[in-house]
């Protein structure tokens with residue numbers, strides 16, 4: 001007989017130990033045990049749980065949710081938008097920021113909360129009754145992606161809130177940054193290298209790549225960490241008065257916060273902390289790209305409010321881009337999807353702001369001439385916005401005698417077709433069209449990408465192998481792949497399941513929208529927005545194909561040049577054939593709705609409380625499909641509030657303002673009237 005109490009006690013003890021070590025590592029920045037020892041404890045707990053699955057504790061750090069990979073992320077509207085910050089780069093700008101703040105708060109004492117600007121990805125976490133129910137990326141600030149499965153694998157993030165000192169809020173939305181600490185990053189890259197997998201350029205990319213995995217097991221294997229820096233919503237409202245208190249309050253629930261935080265009495269004091277942090281930057285466990293300065297008092301923050309998309313009460317104080325000296329070893333020409341040739345300088349690898357830089361793009365031949373770059377030149381390289389490396393200047397005075405001048409190649413390095421550069425244009429292009437393998441693979445990658453036909457896995461994983469096997473002569477061949485099952489199975493790492501998933505994804509992509517299809521064709525100048533405009537304007541593909549230049553130019557977002565490119569595209573015989581073949585495979589869409597005819601065009605709706613039959617995303621999508629905007633807060637401009645169960649302050653506010661309120665059942669009926677069902 002197993003003694004339940006003993007097993008549970010063992011589990012609780014391991015959970016507590018792991019939590020303590022996590023705290024020491026992430027919060028105190030002082031690891032108390034080695035990684036190997038941590039892993040040992042972790043596996044001990046896992047083994048115990050495997051033996052007694054019925055006793056697994058709800059707050060176990062081993063928890064892996066779902067387990068089955070998703071086919072794509074759901075889009076979620078942020079109840080409170082995730083805004084960005086303004087930037088300052090020097091003392092003068094910083095003081096000007098403080099002046100603007102202080103002028104708006106006459107006769108008030110202002111204190112500044114100074115935090116590290118963590119270099120990761122902003123996410124939002126929802127806790128209902130203390131349980132983590134949702135994690136969402138920042139996205140465009142209004143809408144993000146639901147990455148709950150991945151977020152739940154982050155070790156230092158509380159899945160259940162417990163507060164030894166008080167109650168747990170009914171709803172808590174915490175904002176913060178997901179990143180990979182420097183040590184974890186090195187380990188991860190060493191492992192990637194050993195496996196022959198892709199090396200990440202910096203911790204930020206590694207964190208972003210890990211969060212974007214559809215399979216939570218991959219995210220779980222990455223050393224991600226979460227640091228909280230704000231509260232977006234709290235019900236019932238908290239009694240906190242200041243930013244620094246808010247962060248301390250969050251730590252009670254088990255959230256990690258960044259390893260430094262200061263409360264400054266004056267802006268001079270802030271400047272001093274900036275200099276101090278810059279000195280300490282290399283010793284920090286995490287990558288930062290500056291500091292964030294926030295007015296500490298929450299009432300003052302409210303008084304200051306926002307200016308367009310940025311708070312007036314906060315700013316980022318960025319570190320200057322770091323510069324390093326190195327040598328240009330060679331210049332390669334890369335050919336992009338539309339045939340554009342881009343020169344890429346291969347550098348002697350050099351550390352710039354903690355990241356090894358070995359390539360830098362030079363944009364075009366004009367840029368090479370402007371900077372007067374020769375192969376073998378010494379150059380200063382910096383990372384702009386701390387991410388993309390750029391050549392700042394060439395040290396021509398120390399140019400070696402055997403330095404080599406750079407010319408635009410006369411023939412494409414991929415297909416050997418002649419390179420053309422029309423008069424007055426900055427960009428050179430390969431004339432090989434779809435004959436050029438570089439253009440073909442990019443055309444395929446673009447066609448299957450998320451915002452186009454959204455065929456998961458094909459672009460990044462299989463496209464190259466499929467081209468080598470001669471299975472993709474053009475994009476329409478994607479829809480013939482099902483007939484080549486045997487060949488697909490021959491591709492390395494392509495098992496029965498992957499092949500089936502790929503074929504299913506291809507089949508699933510046949511139902512699409514006209515806008516996506518137009519975008520997927522990769523017509524020059526036609527991005528996502530233009531494609532949407534073309535779809536709503538012309539309504540059918542045939543109408544678009546037959547449109548003349550004047551009709552095209554009348555479309556919002558389509559200028560003279562794009563209009564010509566669209567005409568060129570549909571005049572090329574090859575393209576017409578490919579489009580016809582694509583349609584013949586059964587690709588189809590519902591007729592697009594013109595925005596002017598949308599019944600709820602421009603209306604602002606609010607969803608509040610718990611919906612029983614629909615989830616928020618479904619309700620949001622229905623409203624958006626009818627042209628409405630879903631907002632997180634009620635104002636006199638709100639058209640209607642849909643109140644689910646336990647609707648709280650938003651319902652009260654709506655009633656006070658006389659805004660109409662409907663129940664979920666009424667909403668469903670109304671939507672059904674517009675042809676929207678879940």
Ligand code: IVH
Pocket residue numbers: 083084085086115116117118119120121122138177229230292311314316
């Ligand atoms: S506060 C409305 N605090 O910086 C203000 N942001 O440019 C919300 N970030 O997207 C942001 N560390 O990803 C805040 N301590 C910190 C931060 C921080 C990093 C990032 C965050 C945000 C970006 C704003």
